[in-house]
Structure formats: C-alpha cells, structure tokens
Amino acid sequence: MSELTHLDGEGRARMVDVSGKAETTRVAIARGRLDTTAEVLALVRGDELPKADVLATARIAGIMAAKKTSELIPLCHPIPLSSVTVVFELHESSIVVEAAAKTRGQTGVEMEALTAVAVAGLTLHDMIKAVDPAAVMNDVRLVSKSGGKHGDWVRPG
Amino acid sequence: MSELTHLDGEGRARMVDVSGKAETTRVAIARGRLDTTAEVLALVRGDELPKADVLATARIAGIMAAKKTSELIPLCHPIPLSSVTVVFELHESSIVVEAAAKTRGQTGVEMEALTAVAVAGLTLHDMIKAVDPAAVMNDVRLVSKSGGKHGDWVRPG
Amino acid sequence: MSELTHLDGEGRARMVDVSGKAETTRVAIARGRLDTTAEVLALVRGDELPKADVLATARIAGIMAAKKTSELIPLCHPIPLSSVTVVFELHESSIVVEAAAKTRGQTGVEMEALTAVAVAGLTLHDMIKAVDPAAVMNDVRLVSKSGGKHGDWVRPG
Amino acid sequence: MSELTHLDGEGRARMVDVSGKAETTRVAIARGRLDTTAEVLALVRGDELPKADVLATARIAGIMAAKKTSELIPLCHPIPLSSVTVVFELHESSIVVEAAAKTRGQTGVEMEALTAVAVAGLTLHDMIKAVDPAAVMNDVRLVSKSGGKHGDWVRPG
Amino acid sequence: MSELTHLDGEGRARMVDVSGKAETTRVAIARGRLDTTAEVLALVRGDELPKADVLATARIAGIMAAKKTSELIPLCHPIPLSSVTVVFELHESSIVVEAAAKTRGQTGVEMEALTAVAVAGLTLHDMIKAVDPAAVMNDVRLVSKSGGKHGDWVRPG
Amino acid sequence: MSELTHLDGEGRARMVDVSGKAETTRVAIARGRLDTTAEVLALVRGDELPKADVLATARIAGIMAAKKTSELIPLCHPIPLSSVTVVFELHESSIVVEAAAKTRGQTGVEMEALTAVAVAGLTLHDMIKAVDPAAVMNDVRLVSKSGGKHGDWVRPG
Numbered sequence: 001m002s003e004l005t006h007l008d009g010e011g012r013a014r015m016v017d018v019s020g021k022a023e024t025t026r027v028a029i030a031r032g033r034l035d036t037t038a039e040v041l042a043l044v045r046g047d048e049l050p051k052a053d054v055l056a057t058a059r060i061a062g063i064m065a066a067k068k069t070s071e072l073i074p075l076c077h078p079i080p081l082s083s084v085t086v087v088f089e090l091h092e093s094s095i096v097v098e099a100a101a102k103t104r105g106q107t108g109v110e111m112e113a114l115t116a117v118a119v120a121g122l123t124l125h126d127m128i129k130a131v132d133p134a135a136v137m138n139d140v141r142l143v144s145k146s147g148g149k150h151g152d153w154v155r156p157g
Numbered sequence: 158m159s160e161l162t163h164l165d166g167e168g169r170a171r172m173v174d175v176s177g178k179a180e181t182t183r184v185a186i187a188r189g190r191l192d193t194t195a196e197v198l199a200l201v202r203g204d205e206l207p208k209a210d211v212l213a214t215a216r217i218a219g220i221m222a223a224k225k226t227s228e229l230i231p232l233c234h235p236i237p238l239s240s241v242t243v244v245f246e247l248h249e250s251s252i253v254v255e256a257a258a259k260t261r262g263q264t265g266v267e268m269e270a271l272t273a274v275a276v277a278g279l280t281l282h283d284m285i286k287a288v289d290p291a292a293v294m295n296d297v298r299l300v301s302k303s304g305g306k307h308g309d310w311v312r313p314g
Numbered sequence: 315m316s317e318l319t320h321l322d323g324e325g326r327a328r329m330v331d332v333s334g335k336a337e338t339t340r341v342a343i344a345r346g347r348l349d350t351t352a353e354v355l356a357l358v359r360g361d362e363l364p365k366a367d368v369l370a371t372a373r374i375a376g377i378m379a380a381k382k383t384s385e386l387i388p389l390c391h392p393i394p395l396s397s398v399t400v401v402f403e404l405h406e407s408s409i410v411v412e413a414a415a416k417t418r419g420q421t422g423v424e425m426e427a428l429t430a431v432a433v434a435g436l437t438l439h440d441m442i443k444a445v446d447p448a449a450v451m452n453d454v455r456l457v458s459k460s461g462g463k464h465g466d467w468v469r470p471g
Numbered sequence: 472m473s474e475l476t477h478l479d480g481e482g483r484a485r486m487v488d489v490s491g492k493a494e495t496t497r498v499a500i501a502r503g504r505l506d507t508t509a510e511v512l513a514l515v516r517g518d519e520l521p522k523a524d525v526l527a528t529a530r531i532a533g534i535m536a537a538k539k540t541s542e543l544i545p546l547c548h549p550i551p552l553s554s555v556t557v558v559f560e561l562h563e564s565s566i567v568v569e570a571a572a573k574t575r576g577q578t579g580v581e582m583e584a585l586t587a588v589a590v591a592g593l594t595l596h597d598m599i600k601a602v603d604p605a606a607v608m609n610d611v612r613l614v615s616k617s618g619g620k621h622g623d624w625v626r627p628g
Numbered sequence: 629m630s631e632l633t634h635l636d637g638e639g640r641a642r643m644v645d646v647s648g649k650a651e652t653t654r655v656a657i658a659r660g661r662l663d664t665t666a667e668v669l670a671l672v673r674g675d676e677l678p679k680a681d682v683l684a685t686a687r688i689a690g691i692m693a694a695k696k697t698s699e700l701i702p703l704c705h706p707i708p709l710s711s712v713t714v715v716f717e718l719h720e721s722s723i724v725v726e727a728a729a730k731t732r733g734q735t736g737v738e739m740e741a742l743t744a745v746a747v748a749g750l751t752l753h754d755m756i757k758a759v760d761p762a763a764v765m766n767d768v769r770l771v772s773k774s775g776g777k778h779g780d781w782v783r784p785g
Numbered sequence: 786m787s788e789l790t791h792l793d794g795e796g797r798a799r800m801v802d803v804s805g806k807a808e809t810t811r812v813a814i815a816r817g818r819l820d821t822t823a824e825v826l827a828l829v830r831g832d833e834l835p836k837a838d839v840l841a842t843a844r845i846a847g848i849m850a851a852k853k854t855s856e857l858i859p860l861c862h863p864i865p866l867s868s869v870t871v872v873f874e875l876h877e878s879s880i881v882v883e884a885a886a887k888t889r890g891q892t893g894v895e896m897e898a899l900t901a902v903a904v905a906g907l908t909l910h911d912m913i914k915a916v917d918p919a920a921v922m923n924d925v926r927l928v929s930k931s932g933g934k935h936g937d938w939v940r941p942g
Contacts, residue, residue, distance in 0.1 A: 004200050004211065006284045008556070011203060013210040013527065015534055017554035019496055019575050025804055032294075043161050046168060053170040054161065056684035056798065060859045061231050063800055064692075067855055067863055068229070070538055072276050073283050074218050074531045078538055078551055080863055082891065083802035085793070104804050104891075106553065106575075110290070111283050118275045118294075119229050126230045126268050127163045133267070133299055133310055137189075137275075140294040142286075153290055165713070170684065172691055174711035176653055176732050182333055213327065213527035217388045220329055221535075224384055224392055227695055231688045235695055235708055237392055239420065240331035242322070261333050263710065318514050318525065320598045325517060327524040339647055346608075357475050360482060367484035368475065370641065370841035374702045375545050377643055378849075381698055381706055382543070386590050387597050388532050394706055396734065397645035399636070418647050424604070425597050432589045432608070433543050440544050440582050441477045443613075447581070447624055451503075451589075451611035456604055467604055479870070484841065486848055488868035490810055490889050541852055545845045549852055549865055577867065632828050632839065634912045639831060641838040660922075671789050674796060681798040682789065689859050700853070700904050701911050702846050738918070739911050746903045746922070747857050754858050754896050755791045757927075761895070761938055765817075765903075765925035770918055781918055 006075045015075050021106040026147030030113035031098045032140035034121050038093045040128045040135070045090060054127055055088050058097075062086035062120030066101055066112040073115070079105045081112060086120050097121050098143075110142050163232045172232050178263040183304030187270035188255045189297035191278050195250045197285045197292070202247060211284055212245050215254075219243035219277030223258055223269045230272070236262045238269060243277050254278050255300075267299050320389045329389050335420040340461030344427035346454035348409045348435050354442045354449070355407055368441055369402050372411075376400035376434030380415055380426045387429070393419045395426060400434050411435050412457075424456050477546045486546050492577040497618030501584035502569045503611035505592050509564045511599045511606070516561060525598055526559050529568075533557035533591030537572055537583045544586070550576045552583060557591050568592050569614075581613050634703045643703050649734040654775030658741035659726045660768035662749050666721045668756045668763070673718060682755055683716050686725075690714040690748030694729055694740040701743070707733045709740060714748050725749050726771075738770050791860045800860050806891040811932030815898035816883045817925035819906050823878045825913045825920070830875060839912055840873050843882075847871035847905030851886055851897040858900070864890045866897060871905050882906050883928075893933050899925065 063084045070078040089096040099116035101109040121137045146152040220241045227235040246253040256273035258266040278294045303309040384392040403410040413430035415423040435451045460466040534555045541549040560567040570587035572580040592608045617623040691712045698706040717724040727744035729737040749765045774780040848869045855863040874881040884901035886894040906922045931937040
C-alpha cells in the first residue's frame with residue numbers, strides 16, 4: 001500500500017532517514033514551459049540585441065536555485081550536487097526549460113532538477129512581465145531519473 | 158514600443174532603478190495547480206490521518222519562499238512584505254495553490270506571489286513523489302495585481 | 315477574547331497583514347542564560363588567553379542571527395533593523411546574554427532580540443561543548459519592548 | 472587538560488580540522504521547554520480549531536533550522552543531515568520540544584539538534600506572544616549523542 | 629578625533645544605531661580589477677564563442693551579492709536596494725569591474741557596491757582559474773558616494 | 786588547448802560534472818591585503834582598546850563566508866569543508882589577510898579560501914570606512930593548493 005513517506009505514523013512531517021541507503025550516482029531531468037507571446041520571444045531572441053542577457057540570467061538563477069533546494073523544500077535533504085545544467089528551447093510563443101541535476105549520494109535529485117526549472121521559469125517571467133503580465137508556466141514535471149534503489153524511471157508516453 | 162526593462166541599452170542585465178517610484182500599497186495574487194492522481198488526493202486529504210501535515214508544510218514553504226524571492230530571482234528588488242497568505246483547494250485529482258502577497262513599497266509583489274505558488278507546489282510535489290512521480294505543475298500565473306503606476310491588472314477572461 | 319493572530323479563522327498559518335499599522339520606532343530587549351561550569355567560565359574569561367575570541371564569536375553570531383530572524387521564524391515579517399547589540403555578563407558558572415534590537419517599522423522586534431539571544435547562546439554552547447556537553451540554556455525571554463500600538467511592556471516582577 | 476577546541480593557541484576562533492576523523496553514523500537528541508500559560512495551551516491544543524497549524528509550523532521551522540545550523544553557528548561544519556525529526560509534548564502550561572538529528576559524517580550533530588529545538592521554540596514563542604508576551608524558554612540541552620570517537624554520551628540523572 | 633564607530637566604548641562589536649538618521653537617496657560606486665593574461669582575455673571576449681556567458685554570469689553574481697551584503701558583513705544594516713548595476717571593461721590582460729548601488733534609506737550603500745565588485749571578481753576568478761590559477765584581484769575600492777549626512781565623497785586624484 | 790571549463794560547447798554557463806573525480810584531501814591557501822593608513826592601524830591594533838573586536842569580527846565573517854561560497858559563486862559546487870582558518874598580519878599601514886580551507890571531496894577549495902579573504906577584507910573595510918573611506922583591497926590571490934588530479938600548485942616567485 002502506498003503512503004506519504006514524509007509523514008510519520010501520526011501524520012507529522014519529518015525528514016526521512018536516508019542513512020541506510022546506498023550511495024549511488026543519481027541523475028534527474030526535469031522540464032517546464034513558459035507560455036507567452038511571439039512578441040516576447042522576439043525580444044528574448046534578441047532580434048535587436050544580439051548579446052542580450054535574458055537566457056543567461058535565467059540559467060544562472062536556475063543553477064543557483066538547484067543548490068538552494070534543501071533550503072526551499074522543507075523536507076529535502078541537503079545533497080552535494082556534482083553537476084547542474086539548464087538549457088532553453090525557444091519556440092514561436094513559448095520557452096521550454098530543461099534542467100539536469102546529478103549527485104553521488106543517498107537520495108535522489110528530482111527536486112533539485114524541478115527547482116532549477118521552476119526558478120529559471122520564474123526568472124524569465126520576471127524579465128518579461130512588463131511586456132506580458134499574462135505569461136503562464138506549464139508542464140513543470142520530472143522527465144526521468146536514474147540511480148537509487150527503485151531503479152530508473154522514465155515518464156511514460 | 159515594448160522592451161525588456163531588465164536589460165540596459167546593450168542587452169546587459171541590471172536591477173532597474175525604482176528610487177523614483179511612489180510608495181504605494183501593492184497586492185498581487187497568483188495561482189497554480191498540481192495535477193496528480195485521485196489516490197494522492199485521498200492521502201493528502203488525510204482520509205486516514207486526520208491531522209496530516211501535508212498542506213501545512215507546503216503552506217509554510219510557500220510563505221517562507223515569498224520572503225526569499227529577491228534571493229532567488231536575480232533582478233528582483235528586496236521588499237518589505239506586509240503579508241503573505243497561501244491557500245489550497247483540493248479537487249478530484251489536483252491541488253490548486255493560491256498565494257496573495259502585499260507590500261507598501263516602490264515596486265510590485267507579483268514575483269513574491271508567483272514564487273510562493275511555485276515553491277508550495279514543489280513542496281507538494283516532493284511529498285507525493287514516492288506515490289506519483291509523474292505529477293505535473295500547471296497554470297502558474299498571475300491572477301491580479303493592484304497598486305503602482307500602471308494601475309490594476311486582472312487576468313482577462 | 316484572546317486568539318492566535320498567526321492563524322486565520324480556519325486555523326491555517328499566515329503572515330499577518332501589518333500594512334495598516336503605523337511606522338514607529340520600536341525597541342525590544344531579551345535575555346537568556348547558559349548554565350555551565352566554573353571550569354568553562356575560567357576558559358571563557360580567558361584566564362590564560364587574554365584575547366580569546368569566545369565572546370566576540372558569540373556576539374557576532376547573535377547580531378547576524380537577528381538579521382536572519384524572518385528567514386528562521388516562518389511567520390515573521392522582514393524588517394529593516396536599525397541597530398542590534400549583544401552583551402554578556404560572566405557569573406561564577408553561567409553566562410548571561412542580553413540583546414537589544416531596534417527598528418523603525420510597522421511591526422515589533424521582539425523575535426529579533428530573542429533570536430539574537432538564542433543563537434548567541436547556541437554559539438557559546440558549541441564552543442564549550444567539548445568541555446561541558448551538559449550545559450543548559452535557560453530563561454530565554456523578552457525583558458521589555460517599546461513602540462507600537464499596544465504601548466510599552468516590561469516583564470513583571 | 473581541557474581546552475576550548477574552537478580556539479587556536481593564541482585564542483583565535485577557527486573551524487577545527489575534522490578531515491582526519493572517521494565517518495561514522497552519528498545521532499544527537501536535544502530537548503527544551505517553553506513555559507507559558509494554560510490559556511495558551513488551550514489555544515495550541517486547538518480546542519476550537521481542530522486542525523490548527525501551530526505545531527506543524529514550529530516543527531517545519533525546527534527542521535529547516537537544523538539544515539541552517541552551519542550558517543548560524545560560526546564554527547560549525549556543514550554536514551549532510553540524513554534525518555531530522557521534531558516532536559512536541561503538551562503539558563498543562565508548557566510545551567516540550569524534542570529534536571533528533573542524524574548524519575553519516577566526520578563530526579557530530581549536537582548543534583543541529585539543539586538548533587532545531589531552539590528555533591522550534593522561538594517559533595512557538597512568536598505565535599503565542601500576542602497572548603503571552605512573558606513566555607520563557609528553559610532547559611534547552613543535549614539529551615544524548617552516539618557515534619564518534621568519544622563514544623556515546625547520555626545526560627546524567 | 630576619529631574612532632571606529634562599529635565598536636562600543638569597550639571595544640565590542642555592535643550594529644550602529646541609524647534610527648535617527650535621515651532617509652535620503654544614497655548612491656555609491658566601487659571598482660576593482662582582475663589581473664590575468666591576454667590568453668584569458670581572448671577567451672572571455674569569446675573570440676570563438678560569440679555568446680559566451682562569462683560576463684553575464686559574473687554580472688548576475690555581483691548583483692545578487694549586493695543583495696546579500698548584510699548577510700556577509702556582520703555589522704552592515706539590511707537596506708532596501710533600489711538599483712544595482714555591474715559593468716565590465718576588457719583590457720589587454722585585465723578586466724575592470726564597476727558596480728553602482730542605490731538606495732533610499734538611513735545608511736549608505738558603499739559596502740553593497742564593494743561587495744558586488746568583489747563577488748563579480750571572484751566569479752571571474754572561478755571561471756578562469758583552470759586556465760590562469762595565478763590571477764590577482766587588485767584595486768577594490770570605493771570611487772564615490774553621495775547622499776547622507778557627510779555629503780558627497782569622491783576619491784581624490 | 787586551454788578553454789573555460791565552466792562553459793559548454795556553445796558558451797553557456799554550467800556547473801561542471803565532478804562526479805567522476807576522485808575524493809581526495811584538498812587544501813588551498815589564499816591571501817589579500819587591505820591598504821589603509823597608519824591611523825587606522827593604530828585603531829585596529831587597539832592601542833587604546835586592548836580587547837577590540839575588529840579582527841575577531843573580520844575573522845568570523847571570513848570563516849562564515851567560506852561556507853557560503855557555493856551560494857555566492859554561481860558555478861561553484863557545494864563542498865563539505867573540513868576546516869577554515871583566517872589569520873591577519875598587521876603592518877604599518879596595511880592588514881594582510883590569509884585564509885586556508887580544507888576539504889575531502891571531488892573538487893578544490895580555492896574559491897572557498899579566496900572568498901574568505903575577500904569577505905574578511907570587506908568586513909575590515911566596513912569597520913574602518915568612517916575613518917578611511919579610501920582604503921583599497923589588493924593582491925587577492927591564490928597562494929597554493931594541494932590535492933586533486935592536477936597535483937600541487939604553488940604561486941611562482
């Protein structure tokens with residue numbers, strides 16, 4: 001039977017004990033998408049500003065946020081990240097954010113990858129909100145993870 | 158003509174100068190939705206654990222994240238928040254997160270409200286991921302804002 | 315009738331709205347005491363190390379912690395501290411910590427003063443624990459506060 | 472002869488070198504007590520608010536503070552916490568806070584457990600201070616620790 | 629007679645009381661220089677990588693660090709920054725970093741500007757250290773400040 | 786051929802993958818110098834205040850900053866520091882800051898040592914700026930490092 005492992009038998013929040021878990025190399029990939037307008041995409045592409053810092057700023061924000069995951073998510077364990085990458089794909093009126101996080105440790109890095117995506121997305125949101133206050137972040141989700149006791153997981157379909 | 162105010166004339170990131178803006182009371186409301194399964198919703202509702210800490214944990218995470226917004230979003234100004242609230246609506250297989258942020262200051266609180274929603278959502282994601290690794294956060298967006306030079310804004314439609 | 319203002323009508327945590335409160339100068343003083351041994355006091359007094367950094371380290375820790383109060387205490391408002399001081403009194407087998415915090419703002423600084431005392435005390439604890447693991451912190455309390463709608467308060471007796 | 476290991480031979484603060492110490496599983500348990508009034512206890516028990524967030528908020532604050540220990544206590548080493556739990560006992564006019572911290576590392580987790588107790592206690596203090604500004608935190612102390620070179624320690628008596 | 633205002637009459641550190649000072653608009657400009665090699669400059673200029681993120685990364689690091697000044701410098705007051713900019717000048721074998729910080733508050737922003745310069749410089753250092761471990765940061769200094777009781781100050785010469 | 790390892794093939798910033806590197810004991814030593822006036826040195830030496838907290842405050846700031854390195858420098862990995870020390874040499878009109886950092890991990894501690902030097906220097910700057918606003922930090926540099934794949938490095942000359 002399934003259960004919420006972050007709660008004890010009486011429903012109280014706790015940081016789960018991972019001290020008995022094996023140290024393995026763990027990787028997680030997450031994605032999300034900021035839906036905005038074609039006008040914003042033109043500005044982000046920097047049609048007129050060939051070295052605009054928009055994507056670099058969001059990338060740095062996402063990488064730094066991955067390192068803050070255990071400060072933001074109350075029951076996450078602090079883990080020694082061995083790498084984080086954040087990349088963007090520009091579509092007609094949306095920006096896809098993909099983050100990959102890796103560690104060698106006793107617990108997974110799903111939340112680090114998801115946090116990088118969310119904060120990179122929020123940073124894009126911040127930079128474009130004067131032009132498009134109606135932008136929406138969608139499809140923030142785990143794509144795959146590997147390492148750990150439960151083996152690999154890849155999003156179905 | 159529209160432009161990205163967070164960039165200077167050469168496309169470089171900067172924290173925009175707000176020192177000339179009026180101090181007014183500003184409010185922003187944001188929403189988002191975590192799409193998961195009916196099984197997770199039963200656990201979150203605590204069908205069997207009447208005092209489960211799931212929503213309280215996510216609420217606290219969202220409130221604390223609102224206070225960290227200017228640490229997470231590189232070009233956000235630090236602002237003295239005068240209130241933050243985070244509430245949840247439980248649907249059949251999704252949880253809606255709504256956050257309201259308020260300040261009396263020289264710049265808006267849209268990012269604070271959005272950050273509260275995103276981090277509360279990530280915290281829910283963390284607590285349910287052992288049961289539903291495929292959960293997806295959608296529709297993270299500004300609902301309305303008031304105060305400030307540009308007047309009130311309410312999401313169309 | 316009294317009530318817990320940090321909860322809404324349904325018992326949910328929230329950061330109370332202070333936007334309607336007046337900006338006044340507010341001061342709070344808190345105290346606490348680390349009970350340890352005469353041997354530790356001799357070391358802290360630096361009988362043999364006339365410039366030992368023990369108290370300076372605890373003082374800095376307390377001052378820096380006061381600035382982190384709203385990061386540590388979930389429902390505290392971020393406030394612009396205008397001063398913080400931390401002083402110690404050395405007794406035969408105990409160290410009294412007193413902190414004063416001041417702000418000009420819409421909400422009080424009691425928690426800032428108490429946090430400075432608690433973290434200065436924990437820092438002393440850390441530095442002496444190899445000699446006295448049994449040290450105990452007692453009497454961490456508000457001594458007085460002034461400013462704000464409810465007027466001054468001084469601990470009775 | 473005993474000495475303060477956090478000072479070098481000239482009395483200057485330093486972060487002690489633990490690189491030569493063995494990695495072992497280490498556990499520490501700490502406790503403290505907030506002395507308040509029976510009226511406050513009735514509110515915290517939520518006689519009228521069966522799902523009040525008071526204890527959940529203080530628990531989350533304590534767990535998150537344990538993860539911030541090395542940021543708060545100047546000479547503490549950053550350590551990879553493998554679990555943290557915070558529980559409360561409600562008495563007639565006091566609340567006992569107990570925290571347990573665990574790591575697999577080169578240095579102990581006493582300060583993490585004590586920090587969780589202190590910050591959970593401060594958070595309770597914050598939530599009840601409008602009703603009882605005179606509340607006092609007492610008996611913040613280490614209860615036991617295990618793991619490490621010096622073997623186990625249990626508070627006498 | 630001059631004195632160190634951050635110490636009280638007995639030489640103890642304190643956060644100076646600024647509550648009596650006027651709120652004025654204050655600006656500070658600081659500069660520094662990373663001395664490295666012509667080879668590094670070629671890489672930073674991105675002779676082969678026209679959109680390299682080196683300067684954008686250092687700029688974001690500097691801006692974010694300015695917002696962390698009061699967390700890093702023990703006796704600095706938290707202040708509401710109204711703008712921060714960081715710009716670079718590329719010379720034959722050195723990179724000049726200039727930061728400007730602005731606030732409307734009761735205390736100056738010199739440390740914010742200096743912190744932005746230092747951390748932007750450290751970030752450049754980090755990115756180039758595999759190529760030039762011998763790089764040196766020099767001339768980190770205040771260039772000018774305006775606002776505040778003491779009036780304007782411009783570095784002589 | 787040399788290259789900037791913090792950039793990927795398209796010039797985008799990334800946190801380099803260190804998961805394949807060996808865990809070894811790594812040490813780095815960095816130095817810097819604050820150039821000020823003989824008058825300031827007299828005050829720092831505490832000619833009249835034999836226990837003045839100036840150096841203790843800067844030392845604690847440097848040690849705490851070393852632990853924050855991966856929060857400040859965007860592409861730095863979080864590492865478990867096993868020791869940090871900061872010492873000062875007082876000259877006629879300058880203060881030399883030296884920091885040593887040590888870890889057992891997969892990546893070096895150069896940035897931790899450099900960050901400790903820079904922030905200890907900024908803290909000195911802050912404490913003396915009312916007396917000497919023209920102080921300048923110079924020669925912030927790596928002195929030596931050991932451990933790691935590339936072997937030991939000692940600054941030439």
